Amino acid sequence: MKDIKNKIKQMAESDGFSSTTMTALVIAVVMVVNIFLYIVVQAFGLYLYKIENDDLSLSGATDALFAEAISEGKKVKVSFCMTEDVIKTHDTGAFVYKTAKYFEERYEGFIELDFINIITQRNEHGELISLSKYKTDMYGAKTPIYASSVIFEYEDNYRVVSDTYTTAGFAPFFVLDSELQADAYNGEEVFAGMVSWVLSSEHKRAYFTSHHGETADLAFSNLLSYAGYYVDLIDLRKEEVPKDADLVIISNPTSDFESGSGLRAEIDRLKSYADEGGNIMVMLDPYVKTLATLEAFLAEYGIAFSTTENKQGKKIRNMIKDPNGAVMTDGFTLVTEYSSDPLAKAIEKAVSTYTDGSVLVREVSALSLSDGAKPLLISSSSSVLEAGGKTVARGGSYCAAAYASRDTENGKTNIFVVPSAYIAVSDAIVTTGYSNRDFMYAIFEYLYGAKGMPYGSNVAVYDAETLENLKMGTAKIYTAIIMAIPATITLVGVAVITKRKNR
Numbered sequence: 001m002k003d004i005k006n007k008i009k010q011m012a013e014s015d016g017f018s019s020t021t022m023t024a025l026v027i028a029v030v031m032v033v034n035i036f037l038y039i040v041v042q043a044f045g046l047y048l049y050k051i052e053n054d055d056l057s058l059s060g061a062t063d064a065l066f067a068e069a070i071s072e073g074k075k076v077k078v079s080f081c082m083t084e085d086v087i088k089t090h091d092t093g094a095f096v097y098k099t100a101k102y103f104e105e106r107y108e109g110f111i112e113l114d115f116i117n118i119i120t121q122r123n124e125h126g127e128l129i130s131l132s133k134y135k136t137d138m139y140g141a142k143t144p145i146y147a148s149s150v151i152f153e154y155e156d157n158y159r160v161v162s163d164t165y166t167t168a169g170f171a172p173f174f175v176l177d178s179e180l181q182a183d184a185y186n187g188e189e190v191f192a193g194m195v196s197w198v199l200s201s202e203h204k205r206a207y208f209t210s211h212h213g214e215t216a217d218l219a220f221s222n223l224l225s226y227a228g229y230y231v232d233l234i235d236l237r238k239e240e241v242p243k244d245a246d247l248v249i250i251s252n253p254t255s256d257f258e259s260g261s262g263l264r265a266e267i268d269r270l271k272s273y274a275d276e277g278g279n280i281m282v283m284l285d286p287y288v289k290t291l292a293t294l295e296a297f298l299a300e301y302g303i304a305f306s307t308t309e310n311k312q313g314k315k316i317r318n319m320i321k322d323p324n325g326a327v328m329t330d331g332f333t334l335v336t337e338y339s340s341d342p343l344a345k346a347i348e349k350a351v352s353t354y355t356d357g358s359v360l361v362r363e364v365s366a367l368s369l370s371d372g373a374k375p376l377l378i379s380s381s382s383s384v385l386e387a388g389g390k391t392v393a394r395g396g397s398y399c400a401a402a403y404a405s406r407d408t409e410n411g412k413t414n415i416f417v418v419p420s421a422y423i424a425v426s427d428a429i430v431t432t433g434y435s436n437r438d439f440m441y442a443i444f445e446y447l448y449g450a451k452g453m454p455y456g457s458n459v460a461v462y463d464a465e466t467l468e469n470l471k472m473g474t475a476k477i478y479t480a481i482i483m484a485i486p487a488t489i490t491l492v493g494v495a496v497i498t499k500r501k502n503r
Helices: 001-014 019-044 062-071 091-106 187-199 218-226 266-275 291-301 342-352 437-449 462-501
Strands: 076-080 112-119 150-155 159-160 174-176 182-185 204-209 228-234 247-251 277-283 303-305 306-307 315-317 319-321 333-338 357-361 367-368 374-378 382-389 390-394 399-408 413-416
Touching: 019 390, 062 277, 076 091, 076 187, 091 112, 091 187, 150 187, 159 187, 187 218, 218 437, 266 277, 291 303, 291 390, 306 382, 333 342, 333 399, 342 374, 342 437, 357 399, 357 437, 367 374, 367 399, 390 413, 413 437
Parallel strands: 076 112, 204 228, 204 247, 247 277, 277 413
Antiparallel strands: 076 150, 150 159, 174 182, 303 367, 306 315, 319 382, 333 357, 333 374, 374 399, 382 390, 399 413
């Protein structure tokens, strides 16, 4: 280091090293450092959470979920691909480690923890652990094992939870916003879902339709995995619904499905799947233009948008507004209630075991039901219908989510429809005080026949002030770094130039 300093000093004091050269060098270094740090911040982000200040204790809801497996003497191994001393001090891994220790303590003999050095592939006891067989992540895709991967294993069943979103590590255990920063920590839910998954010998498959502008929140995709589903995409323009499909999800499309092209159209393939006893979940944005083909398909099962015809003869969708019982002042963010339908009551009972059962929806259209379709969620008695900015009906208790079930030669077709894009986004799924997450689990169980739902898990949701402080803290640190390094270089440059002039 001393030799380097001497060489830099000699270069600066040499006759060929002008102040102009020094200035250009300083500017170049400043630009390079700024570009590098900008790329790091934008690409990777940073978590600056302190685990000591967070209560990550277990809810106890998993007692019922694991009761049978514990009584049968089963053991589930949870392996970290880090040594224990490393993960305990890891920015994000420390959260996961603490949750794992809680599970190990609560379910002694059932949950076993292991810590593997990913370089030597040996655990804390010096045993050789081959990681080559663990290549499947929580969505069933083939992925490498990372130092932040967590492996859940029972006999021949295993799932690997890997961070493929950020380089901070352990992102699947957090609820991420659009900038890949954590809004909440849901480690208990991930553990509950993955332990339940490896204990099961059979797993369902859910397919999202594609190429219609569909959007699916990452939190909802994760929720499907915790519910025991493999998750994949399907392009109905090119292929039939796979024979192994247990659920087809149409999530907030912005364009319609093909119909009547002379070939086997998309809607024909969807109808064939339904006619053979397939399960379908549909989430629609009521502000999207009319999807004539898809809406006609749903109408065959008795589910349609409620509309009002204006003076020009155009049908406008009726939006549900609750001037008295809404969460936000605009009246369109509603706390819904369960209908009197037996399935709705069964779902309410399951969900209310751990929460008050309330489901939050925003900007939802009313549904009009016929031909045996039944309401699941309804608005309060104080709600009204609004179309084109005008109130068109009063009386309340409008349908905000519905289902239809029909027997076929190959089983029962079950279709769930909610005319809101909000019910399954992360803001609604993880918000405290409402039960959107457990409601979706109940739909999977009571309508679609899935088993082992991780109801009632704790989610550590950071309040707005905490989040602001955390994110501003990150921003301030990086701002300081970005400003301090170039500033230091500039000061050194000025000092050298001044010294050069005063020689």
